[in-house]
Amino acid sequence: MKIPQATAKRLPLYYRFLKNLHSSGKQRVSSAELSEAVKVDSATIRRDFSYFGALGKKGYGYNVNYLISFFRKTLDQDELTKVALIGVGNLGTAFLNYNFLKNNNTKIECAFDVDPEKMGTMIREVPVYHMDELEKVLSEDDITVAILTVPAPVAQMITDRLVKANVKGILNFTPARLNVPPLIRVHHIDLAVELQSLVYFLKHYPTVEIEEEE
Amino acid sequence: MKIPQATAKRLPLYYRFLKNLHSSGKQRVSSAELSEAVKVDSATIRRDFSYFGALGKKGYGYNVNYLISFFRKTLDQDELTKVALIGVGNLGTAFLNYNFLKNNNTKIECAFDVDPEKMGTMIREVPVYHMDELEKVLSEDDITVAILTVPAPVAQMITDRLVKANVKGILNFTPARLNVPPLIRVHHIDLAVELQSLVYFLKHYPTVEIEEEE
DNA sequence: AGAAATCTGTTAATTAGTTCAAAGTTTCAC
DNA sequence: GTGAAACTTTGAACTAATTAACAGATTTCT
Numbered sequence: 431m432k433i434p435q436a437t438a439k440r441l442p443l444y445y446r447f448l449k450n451l452h453s454s455g456k457q458r459v460s461s462a463e464l465s466e467a468v469k470v471d472s473a474t475i476r477r478d479f480s481y482f483g484a485l486g487k488k489g490y491g492y493n494v495n496y497l498i499s500f501f502r503k504t505l506d507q508d509e510l511t512k513v514a515l516i517g518v519g520n521l522g523t524a525f526l527n528y529n530f531l532k533n534n535n536t537k538i539e540c541a542f543d544v545d546p547e548k549m550g551t552m553i554r555e556v557p558v559y560h561m562d563e564l565e566k567v568l569s570e571d572d573i574t575v576a577i578l579t580v581p582a583p584v585a586q587m588i589t590d591r592l593v594k595a596n597v598k599g600i601l602n603f604t605p606a607r608l609n610v611p612p613l614i615r616v617h618h619i620d621l622a623v624e625l626q627s628l629v630y631f632l633k634h635y636p637t638v639e640i641e642e643e644e
Numbered sequence: 645m646k647i648p649q650a651t652a653k654r655l656p657l658y659y660r661f662l663k664n665l666h667s668s669g670k671q672r673v674s675s676a677e678l679s680e681a682v683k684v685d686s687a688t689i690r691r692d693f694s695y696f697g698a699l700g701k702k703g704y705g706y707n708v709n710y711l712i713s714f715f716r717k718t719l720d721q722d723e724l725t726k727v728a729l730i731g732v733g734n735l736g737t738a739f740l741n742y743n744f745l746k747n748n749n750t751k752i753e754c755a756f757d758v759d760p761e762k763m764g765t766m767i768r769e770v771p772v773y774h775m776d777e778l779e780k781v782l783s784e785d786d787i788t789v790a791i792l793t794v795p796a797p798v799a800q801m802i803t804d805r806l807v808k809a810n811v812k813g814i815l816n817f818t819p820a821r822l823n824v825p826p827l828i829r830v831h832h833i834d835l836a837v838e839l840q841s842l843v844y845f846l847k848h849y850p851t852v853e854i855e856e857e858e
Numbered sequence: 859a860g861a862a863a864t865c866t867g868t869t870a871a872t873t874a875g876t877t878c879a880a881a882g883t884t885t886c887a888c
Numbered sequence: 889g890t891g892a893a894a895c896t897t898t899g900a901a902c903t904a905a906t907t908a909a910c911a912g913a914t915t916t917c918t
Binding site (some may be wrong): 433435438439441442443445446447467468469505506511513519520521523524525527528530533534536574575577598599601605607608615617619620621622623624625626627628629630631632633634635 | 647649652653655656657659660661681682683719720725727733734735737738739741742744747748750788789791812813815819821822829831833834835836837838839840841842843844845846847848849
């Protein structure tokens with residue numbers, strides 16, 4: 431199945447809004463209504479959905495329950511994805527308090543930090559281990575996704591360890607650009623760059639309105 | 645000047661790495677070297693730079709100091725951009741502790757929350773006001789950029805107030821998709837979607853390697 | 859039942875973004 | 889000074905993504 435990247439990035443968004451619609455009692459929805467909610471052009475939504483075949487009915491729209499169950503399967507929502515959090519600083523702690531599980535069936539299973547004070551504690555029921563135990567815990571728990579919220583200077587070194595420990599995907603909140611072997615996937619979220627580019631757009635594109643994602 | 649969006653988003657990234665190069669003593673740099681550092685194809689870098697005219701020299705590369713001073717002007721780094729933070733929860737607090745100023749000449753000038761406990765306190769030298777004072781403080785301080793880290797259910801209501809208070813750009817960390825008038829710019833950073841889409845890519849695009857942003 | 863309205867699926871057109879590669883400068887080594 | 893090597897600039901090709909537009913299917917209305 432050849433789904434464009436841009437489409438793939440929107441799927442979780444669709445899924446979440448469909449669940450909202452469902453819980454507000456809606457049975458059917460048109461691409462135009464959904465567009466209003468998720469702020470994506472309705473033609474784009476129809477195009478996106480059609481990559482998966484004919485999910486809707488002409489003249490009717492889409493059945494909310496059907497779409498939800500379809501996306502649940504497509505997004506593997508039936509199995510829990512375990513995630514490790516590396517670096518329990520301010521940002522890391524914020525993520526530990528963020529309930530990813532609720533909407534996404536992803537769960538931060540364990541956290542790591544170098545601070546001996548933090549070691550052995552639990553934050554929101556997530557155990558915090560010392561960084562030395564990284565490899566051991568990851569392999570025992572069979573975790574292949576990591577959120578990286580460590581200081582930039584140590585990001586590469588820790589990434590190397592993650593890769594060795596069989597991690598396949600990294601959500602990198604560090605300003606560092608990571609060197610990884612070809613099959614490892616890294617998504618960057620660079621807060622300073624986001625803020626800076628917003629400011630740039632405001633000053634230089636004063637009339638246009640566009641959204642992003644990153 | 646017609647700079648493609650994709651290019652504009654990379655500018656802050658280039659700027660930061662150029663400063664790194666500078667402080668490590670480098671005088672000149674080729675697109676290939678820079679590519680290695682920022683993980684952007686070298687042809688893309690050359691194309692990006694060339695939108696601004698001929699910044700480099702054939703056979704030589706780019707002069708680091710020249711590029712830095714050029715981007716400093718282009719990114720308006722000489723004037724400080726004041727930013728408001730709305731919602732001093734876990735994520736908001738993390739941002740207050742993040743030193744945007746250091747690299748970007750953007751500064752969180754004030755923060756707002758509904759919690760009366762927080763009101764009147766300072767976090768990292770940033771004063772926390774009650775949400776009721778939003779309009780007053782923003783207009784007094786002439787702030788037009790806001791970081792939104794409030795609970796999703798109140799995001800739209802607060803956005804409406806921000807817009808009325810003359811805010812032009814919003815960095816939205818809320819899962820809500822905001823309704824704003826045409827001239828207001830919103831960048832979304834949706835943490836759950838990012839994590840979810842990373843997981844999707846891992847399962848469905850196991851062999852390809854691509855990076856993202858924003 | 860028939861006419862009007864709704865709304866998808868998809869083809870085609872458009873726009874945006876990336877990458878290639880030829881042409882042309884500059885540097886460097888000798 | 890000369891030739892080879894290094895590197896940018898830029899037109900052109902290519903790839904990806906968005907948007908328009910409409911035929912065809914279904915529903916809704918009367």
